[in-house]
Amino acid sequence: MFGELLAPQYLTWLLDGFLLTLVLSALACLFSTALGFPLCLARLSPRRLWSWPARAYLMVFRTTPLLIQLFFWYFGVTSLLPEDLVAWLNMPHEVALGPAHLEWPSFEFIAGLWGLTLYTSAFIAEEFRAGVASVRDEQRAAGLALGLKPAQVWRYVILPQALRTALPPLLGQYMNALKNSSLAMAIGLAELSYASRQVETETFKTFQAFGIATLLYIATIAVIEVIGQMLQQRKRFRRGVI
Amino acid sequence: MDFTVIRDNLGYFLLGAYPDGPLGGAALTLALSVLSGLASAIIGLGLGVALTLIRGRRRLPLLAVLGFFRAIPVLMLIFWAYFLLPILFKVDVPALATVVCALSLIGGAYLAHSVHAGIRSLPEGQWAAARALGMRPGQVLRLVILPQALPIMLPSFLNQWVALIKDTSLAYVIGVGELSFVATQVSNRVMVHPTEIFLFVAVVYFVFCASLDLAAGLLARRRSRRRQVSA
Numbered sequence: 001m002f003g004e005l006l007a008p009q010y011l012t013w014l015l016d017g018f019l020l021t022l023v024l025s026a027l028a029c030l031f032s033t034a035l036g037f038p039l040c041l042a043r044l045s046p047r048r049l050w051s052w053p054a055r056a057y058l059m060v061f062r063t064t065p066l067l068i069q070l071f072f073w074y075f076g077v078t079s080l081l082p083e084d085l086v087a088w089l090n091m092p093h094e095v096a097l098g099p100a101h102l103e104w105p106s107f108e109f110i111a112g113l114w115g116l117t118l119y120t121s122a123f124i125a126e127e128f129r130a131g132v133a134s135v136r137d138e139q140r141a142a143g144l145a146l147g148l149k150p151a152q153v154w155r156y157v158i159l160p161q162a163l164r165t166a167l168p169p170l171l172g173q174y175m176n177a178l179k180n181s182s183l184a185m186a187i188g189l190a191e192l193s194y195a196s197r198q199v200e201t202e203t204f205k206t207f208q209a210f211g212i213a214t215l216l217y218i219a220t221i222a223v224i225e226v227i228g229q230m231l232q233q234r235k236r237f238r239r240g241v242i
Numbered sequence: 243m244d245f246t247v248i249r250d251n252l253g254y255f256l257l258g259a260y261p262d263g264p265l266g267g268a269a270l271t272l273a274l275s276v277l278s279g280l281a282s283a284i285i286g287l288g289l290g291v292a293l294t295l296i297r298g299r300r301r302l303p304l305l306a307v308l309g310f311f312r313a314i315p316v317l318m319l320i321f322w323a324y325f326l327l328p329i330l331f332k333v334d335v336p337a338l339a340t341v342v343c344a345l346s347l348i349g350g351a352y353l354a355h356s357v358h359a360g361i362r363s364l365p366e367g368q369w370a371a372a373r374a375l376g377m378r379p380g381q382v383l384r385l386v387i388l389p390q391a392l393p394i395m396l397p398s399f400l401n402q403w404v405a406l407i408k409d410t411s412l413a414y415v416i417g418v419g420e421l422s423f424v425a426t427q428v429s430n431r432v433m434v435h436p437t438e439i440f441l442f443v444a445v446v447y448f449v450f451c452a453s454l455d456l457a458a459g460l461l462a463r464r465r466s467r468r469r470q471v472s473a
Contacts, residue, residue, distance in 0.1 A: 063404065063451035064444045065411035067422055072444060075429060076437035179315040186415065193317050206325050214318055221313040 006208050010199045014209070017195025018216050024109065024191060025178040028116040032177070033170075035117065036124030043129055054125075061122035066183050069119055074111040074187040112184035120177045127173055131166030132158060171228040175221050182217075192216060247435045248442045251428050255442070258419050266419035268446050274338070274420060275407040275450075278345035282406065283399060285350025290357025291383060311351035316409050319344040324416050341413040348409070349402050356398035360391040393465070400458035404451045411447075421446060 006014075042054035061069070078086055086107075093104035105113075135158050143153035185194035196213035200206050248255070258266015265273065292304060311319070323344040327335040364387060372382040411422040419427075425443040429436045 059452060059455075060444075060448060063408075063455055064447045065408040065422065067411040067414065068425070068440055068444050068447060071422075071426065071429075072437070072440040076440045079434075079436055175313070179313075182315040182317040183412070185317070193315065193321075196318075197321070210318065210321055210325065214314055214322070217315055217318065218310065218313045 004205075006199065006203065006205055006212075010203060010209075011212075013195045013199055014192070014212050014216075017190055017192040017213075020109075020190060021178070021181050021192040021216075022220070024113060024116065024184060024189070025174075025181040027113055028120055028177050028181065029174045031113075031117040032119075032121035032124050035121035036128060039121060039125035040128035040132065043125060044132060058122045058125060061119055062126070066115065066119045066180055067186055070112065070115040070183060070187050073115045074108070078111075106189070108184070108187050108189040111187055112181070112189045116177060116181060116184065119180070120173060123173050123176065124170065127166050127169040128162070130169065131162035131164075134165040135161045167231065168228060171224055175224055178220055178224070179217065243438055244435055245438050245442070247428070247432055247438055254428065255421070255424055255446070258424060264419065267424045268421045268450075270419060271407065271410050271421040271447075272450070274341060274345070274410040274413060274418075275403065278342045278349060278410070279403045279406050281342065281346035282349025282353055282402065285346055286353025286357050286399075286402075289350060289354035290361065293354060293358040294361045295379065295383075308351045308354055311348050314348075316344065316348055316412050317415060319348060320412055320416060337413070337416045337418045340416060341410065341418055345406055345409055349406050352405075353399065353402050356395055356402075357391075360395035360398075361387055363394060364390055397458040397462040397465075400454050400461070404454050404458070407447065407450050407454070 039054055039057065042050040043058060045051045045054075089110060090107050091104075139157050139161070140153055143157040144150070148156065181191060182193040184191055185197070188194075190198070192213050196209045200209040203209065254267060256268045258264065258270060260266065260269070289304065289308065293301070293308075296304060320341060323340045324337070327340055327343065368386055368390070369382060372386040373379075377385065410420055413420050414422040414426065417423065421443055425439055429439045
């Protein structure tokens with residue numbers, strides 16, 4: 001059933017896929033946190049002009065499957081964009097960042113990152129909201145009574161406590177983003193799941209192909225878990241200062 | 243935007259080839275989610291109760307299994323089930339059963355922790371009082387604890403069901419003819435209007451999930467309001 005070990009060539013495929021998975025999910029986490037925070041603020045805003053669109057966004061992106069969202073961005077929106085732009089996106093470019101040259105990512109990568117970011121940001125916004133909701137109203141009142149401006153109340157009173165509460169679920173969402181990045185294989189991005197499927201069809205060594213991929217996913221999740229535990233053990237964190 | 247492609251294929255989107263062929267489309271999505279929802283509720287209840295009752299070192303293997311199913315992407319588990327189930331049972335397992343199996347295991351692993359948390363949320367005195375009345379642990383659980391804990395857990399069961407409906411879309415990768423599969427099929431056949439097709443499919447999922455989501459939210463809010471009144 002196990003047979004010989006995988007040839008190095010196939011291990012390279014899996015490793016490349018793993019790297020792509022890591023880059024995709026790390027970028028998606030970064031962007032969706034940056035997007036999720038203003039979303040949460042808009043959702044909490046007393047003005048309907050802000051809160052209703054945010055509410056609609058959260059509802060739509062949380063209740064439709066990521067797979068359909070990816071198909072929508074990859075197949076659907078591409079057919080609406082002007083042809084020149086799609087051609088430009090598909091062309092390889094070089095982005096020069098000082099001495100480093102970045103290779104232009106494939107169109108599948110851009111679509112996958114875009115879809116995964118929007119999807120994850122909705123969940124992250126909800127986690128932030130739960131964190132802010134966990135801070136009692138009296139805290140805000142006390143901050144204002146001390147003469148802090150509303151922005152200062154946010155910065156020095158609400159956020160430190162809210163982020164402390166939101167950190168564990170936030171890390172949970174990062175884990176979800178990592179797991180969800182596997183769906184990008186459906187639009188042809190050669191990440192870890194795609195690579196394992198490919199190795200399996202080429203070699204018929206199903207146990208090894210899926211086994212290695214599964215281990216890599218679980219190991220990465222475990223690393224995120226350990227980082228979370230370490231952050232929560234820190235003294236600064238326990239005092240609510242982030 | 244041209245939605246005639248939706249109108250022409252509406253029956254196919256909603257029911258698949260039924261009644262001339264197997265059930266598919268949105269109906270199959272619902273059927274899959276109901277089946278795996280029920281299975282994961284049973285698994286979740288069983289494992290959640292086990293988490294509560296088992297103490298000490300024997301708990302570790304259980305936690306490891308739950309951790310495994312929570313850490314593995316749904317897609318990978320569907321691959322594993324697709325490949326392993328026929329080897330284990332020595333028969334041809336239909337793709338439908340594969341998906342239900344994978345989804346219920348993942349759903350069950352998530353629910354187990356909610357069930358455990360729900361049971362733990364009851365005061366210790368409930369256990370002590372029931373034991374003092376001379377009940378056996380199984381009776382305490384069945385007659386005292388679960389009747390109180392189940393309503394608390396109901397919103398998380400509904401939320402898990404929403405997640406399951408969304409996850410049934412992954413059945414597409416092993417060729418189960420549910421809504422997402424049907425959508426890609428139609429999209430590949432007509433070659434035009436992919437935007438309209440995926441928009442329509444997203445709306446169908448939205449209607450399913452958003453109504454469940456609202457129901458879960460209402461239930462949770464009613465509970466907390468009742469608790470405030472009684473407190």
